[in-house]
Amino acid sequence: MSDFAEIHDELRSVARDLLVKDADWRQVVDAGWVSLEVPEALGGAGASFVETAILLEEMGRAAAANRFLGTTLAVGALTALAPNNSRDELLEAVGTGTSAAFATGFSVSDGTISGRAEFVPDAAGADTVLLLADDRGTPVVVTSSGLTVTPQSVLDATRALAVVTAERATVSQVWPLAIDPSALRDRAAVAVACDSLGVAEAMLTATVEYAKVRRQFDRPIGSFQAVKHACADMLVQTSVARQLVDAAVSALAGRDASVEAAMAKSYACSVAVDVVGKAMQLHGGIGYTWESGIHVYLKRAALNRSLFGSPAEHRRRLAARYH
């Protein structure tokens, strides 16, 4: 158990209150959420992904439209690097509000970087985009001032995604990555799984509240077995998803988390789509309106499912262990 266990409930409730009020980026930074995992010596809280995971879940619950996902992935990349002046400076700056994003799939040669990454969260308008690159077999994290960042419009209006392109762009900074780059991939997958868990829980809560007050045939619709059993299934799926997400979050803190990450990502992100789908169904006609906002969650859940590896891709990784 982390030393921060006692602050988890508080972190959760503060986040829930603030996000309900549509917190802007400055408030998110001032709340100390971006700097949670930044070491104390650099002005952060020195916490772990366990704490970040709580916030990611709350972002999903609120369907928050802010830069937290992109920035926290960048923080994850920076904290994975060996401390040095340039890294420390950047990490400190991100903790205090410099916006950042993280893209993968680049390669370095002769002091330049090339490659293209699609659907990079929060890259558009970011002060810094960190690139995971291959430097003749060695994984490195790179910054470059010669990147082209093109926003990609998606149906989910709560997410800002972009194409990041580098064509023999000059490398500004390069840091060797001491860990297996797959750990960063796992972190991104689990981050989205946390978000989907929050999405599912928000929709379960909203549906149960609605089923208690909406009356038809002179009784609350929640007293009908068909509605009740659909809600029960939503709770079962969400409860199982929580176990898998919790297991993946704690696995990320230490050893290789690839199995747990694949399970959490594939299950939680699939379940969230099911749960939001049932939420729309059980809200009836009102659930299909733009005004009800359930479509926002359905689009976010469906996008999350495809982001950082589809359920089938993650299950393929699990199945690679079967012989």
Next chain:
Amino acid sequence: MTDLDDFRARVRQWCQAHVPPDWRATQTGVTEAEFAAFQKAWFAQLHQAGFAVPHWPTEWGGGLSVSEQIVLYQELAAHDAPRLVLAFVSIHHAASTLLAAGTDAQRQRHLPAILDGEIWVQGFSEPEAGSDLASLRTSAKKVGDSYVVNGQKLWASGGMHADWCLLLARTDPGAPKRKGISYFLMDMRSPGIDVRPIRNAVGDSHFCEVFLNDVTIPAENLVGAENAGWQVAQETLGAERGMTMLELAERLGHAGFRWLVEECAKPGVDGSRPLDDALVRDRLAQFETEISGLRGLCRKVVESHGTAAVEPADPSIVKLFYSELLQRMMDFGAEIGGLAAHTVLTKPMSSGWESGAWVLDFIGSWEWTIPGGASEIQRTIIAERGLGLPREPVAS
């Protein structure tokens, strides 16, 4: 090495020395009597090692911590040990009832006897009281210092081997249905008891009908107050469910999943392996993921038992999810096993719900989705207790 690591090493060593390597083969196609003898011998071995009733209080012969019990069941599953089938009601349901609501004399009489092999059966359900258990009709009339019982019980698993019965009977026919029921300990050798096996869908006969015709039960065998039997049953019914579900989830995660992968790795008639099919691999990964979630949920239930973290619907969530996951996995095993799986006509006794006899296991999985609160009842409980949804209006 922590104490828990030491304990795990000790259990491993014990399993390697004591789990008969050929028990599946030798326990396939045995008679009821041979099954009962094997079960009693296995129970005695576990008891000697201190592993038969780890969940009981220390003074009665148990006393393992929750973490140690988890390790014990993980290792028993990993070593594919026989399951305690015959003693199940005795060590779990009977013991938790006696410990929670029994008198000192009742505990002294029965807890040591259970360790010596006394077998119990549950006499709750009736032909007209299944999911609606509280509408049970078996009557118990006070006559002097005794009760005289008449009625019929159904689905009494292992009834033909039982020495004693946990019996619910109506003592006040005029009271509202949940307020007129009492809880008894009934000696199965009493005159007037007729036990008849019912053949189930799999073809075996461990379920029984129990006919009760003027059976006399001494008043000292009443558990709790007269007419308070429903509360006693409610309080003790789910008390031990967490750890027993954890054991089943561990078994599903070890042998159950391993055999499913092995089945998929067998070449079919055209020589190709199902395991090389992307859809099959996807289904397996889905099952493995769901088993992991189930195991996590079971651990949470046993670790939060009696604390503020306990969620009221969790036992029902675990029961429902396990039942349906088991059924889907066995269905898949039957599909992959193909026609060859239909030639497996018997499964080893004393095995878990997944024995590798896929078609029989598939059919047998309805023994999970129907008894002990059918899946429909579990969903209603989850919605009402877990989510606070309103109860169905009572028909006027």
